[in-house]
């Protein structure tokens with residue numbers, strides 16, 4: 383099973399990871415705002431993640447750690 | 451098992467780049483290559499003037515800050531004095547193709563044994579979005595509010611094509627990082643550009659088409675699409691020179 387860890391404090395809410403996910407599992411949080419003032423990334427269904435790391439590849443800020 | 455994490459060759463300092471700016475992806479790819487080749491400890495990077503001026507805060511190897519456009523000249527000196535070190539420059543298009551054009555061309559002509567990572571985002575990012583030598587015909591910038599007019603400003607410079615006419619350089623390739631597939635290809639090109647230096651083959655330049663969502667006035671996602679729709683047709687991806695591959699054939 384895949385496991386993602388987000389460095390949420392440094393996320394800039396750019397959304398590039400959201401568009402890169404082939405399973406459409408990521409979104410920008412509507413409720414939370416991080417220290418930088420951005421709506422950070424969150425995963426909707428961790429169980430469905432295949433650990434392909436596409437999101438991490440497209441993240442300009444190395445926010446996402448992927449384990450499998 | 452960890453399959454993806456921030457590479458060791460990047461420091462923990464968060465990038466100051468705008469949200470969605472692909473400078474960050476390119477930094478990471480360079481750092482992954484330094485990790486994979488095990489050369490972080492003997493690599494010296496030369497930072498430019500431009501948005502990536504503070505690249506020295508982000509790479510874990512030794513870094514030197516060069517005056518605007520002079521990175522290939524600084525890299526030449528460092529490499530000649532310390533031939534056992536690995537030396538790379540990281541430069542924007544305003545830096546490399548405008549004020550630093552002479553340094554770029556002559557380092558290539560001399561086949562200086564250095565690696566150049568060239569970030570072409572078709573604009574001067576740091577100074578607020580003025581027209582660059584690489585801005586496209588018709589592109590709206592702060593200094594071309596009606597679009598770049600070739601009658602007034604000439605045509606955008608194609609660095610890989612231009613340098614490929616020189617006898618000197620070993621390896622020239624243009625890549626982009628606007629999708630996972632393209633980013634993987636970009637990493638392979640960057641790796642080759644460092645391997646060439648390790649093998650003593652000479653001047654290797656990788657031009658990376660990069661986004662500037664802030665000054666293009668687009669969302670980060672739309673900027674990646676703009677690379678596909680507008681930049682790649684004028685700046686085709688591919689290998690423009692690979693002397694060793696040619697000699698092997």
Ligand SMILES: Cc1ncc(C[n+]2csc(CCOP(=O)(O)OP(=O)(O)O)c2C)c(N)n1
Nearest residue numbers: 499500501518542543544545573574575576
């Ligand atoms: C000698 C000198 N001339 C002009 C400048 C102003 N200046 C700072 S950055 C820059 C251009 C940066 O554009 P680019 O190299 O494309 O990098 P980007 O910011 O787009 O990544 C200019 C002209 C300067 N700092 N020094």
Ligand code: SF4
Nearest residue numbers: 403431432434435437
């Ligand atoms: S690892 Fe792959 S499947 Fe999982 S969230 Fe990232 S892109 Fe989506």
Ligand code: SF4
Nearest residue numbers: 393394396397399441
């Ligand atoms: S790509 Fe990175 S910085 Fe952008 S929203 Fe996703 S995790 Fe945050």
Ligand code: SF4
Nearest residue numbers: 467468471501575662
């Ligand atoms: S101004 Fe453009 S190139 Fe500079 S950090 Fe922002 S998006 Fe990136």
